[in-house]
Amino acid sequence: MNFALILFVLVVVTGIAWVADKLVFEKQRRLAAQSALAEFDARQAELQRYGQSDLDHSRSRLAEEKLRQPWWLEYSASFFPVILAVFVLRSFVVEPFKIPSGSMIPTLLIGDFILVNKYDYGIRLPVINKKVLDIGEPQRGDVMVFRYPKDESLDYIKRVIGVPGDVVSYQDKRLTINGKPAEYAPLPDYLDEERLAYSKHFREKLPAGPDHGILNDPDRPAYVSGADPDFPFHENCTYNQQGLTCKVPPGHYFVMGDNRDNSLDSRYWGFVPDRNIVGKAFLIWMNLGNFGRIGSFK
Missing domain, CATH: 2.10.109.10 (Umud Fragment, subunit A)
Structure with missing residues (x-):
């Protein structure tokens, strides 16, 4: 089994996921979070008119939920820096x-x-x-x-x-x-x-x-x-x-x-x-x- 080839493929796959997240998916999540929070704020303003309490905790939880990466992207993109470091170290420094x-x-x-x-x-x-x-x-x-x-x-x-x-x-x-x-x-x-x-x-x-x-x-x-x-x-x-x-x-x-x-x-x-x-x-x-x-x- 060619471990160098396997490592290279992993670098490419996780690197694509990392770049795609930075250029596309992260922006989409931020836009979705902004839209959801704007809707939440409008709803809260309406509730306050009737004397309802503010739900800041619910707002922060909503923002966290909308900004969270899907599981497949979280694992692939987050592993990219580690896999890249191992690949570079193993390929050009020591093995x-x-x-x-x-x-x-x-x-x-x-x-x-x-x-x-x-x-x-x-x-x-x-x-x-x-x-x-x-x-x-x-x-x-x-x-x-x-x-x-x-x-x-x-x-x-x-x-x-x-x-x-x-x-x-x-x-x-x-x-x-x-x-x-x-x-x-x-x-x-x-x-x-x-x-x-x-x-x-x-x-x-x-x-x-x-x-x-x-x-x-x-x-x-x-x-x-x-x-x-x-x-x-x-x-x-x-x-x-x-x-x-x-x-x-x-x-x-x-x-x-x-x-x-x-x-x-x-x-x-x-x-x-x-x-x-x-x-x-x-x-x-x-x-x-x-x-x-x-x-x-x-």
Whole structure:
């Protein structure tokens, strides 16, 4: 389900109701109220001639009744400012996501609620995701949310490893970018509580990029098994028993999960085109099972 499209439709529908109320319906209600009050005042004047008491309370109740919006207009028009604010915030500033899988462990865990910056990589039109203002580009080491190239109804999150023009080599579970090897520092083994298994834990420092934690499963082979042979620019990649080497085409990015042996990423389905980019993840704002997770991450 395309939530952005649903939100856009709600903005349009409630916005039409709000504008129609301001330009048409509100004026009609005011005219009706003025007419009813004039009639009421004439009737009261007639009653006073015979010594009847004034009914100011009844007059105010009549005015309130005539000015009241019908229920369908009250709900639709009153919700418009709230829906518009959510739409603008979600489309151009930040968007919330929940991590559904363990492909980014140890950086992000299943159940983390994250915020994604929507403007660092340029301003894009909502729904169609077309860039209209170029502000910046993804950098090596960024944690990026994007539309999965094989099914754009799905949002994926991975780490940017290669930018356009880079030659990315992943051999024997070690990265080399443009001929420069990444640096690795061993850390204590990591216990994956979902799988109840230990993984080798390293601090990886990308060439011209930040450092971050990664996991490797010593029981998994280095070669890539089950890669799609038909993804766009597949000819830019060479596979062997030790891994693969790819040259990132213009306007595309090579991404990988930090949980290297448990991540479906560019090694298997190819490059992420710029048009599929959603934004840059930068903050864990909630984890219902572990409040200590809240905060920024690399």
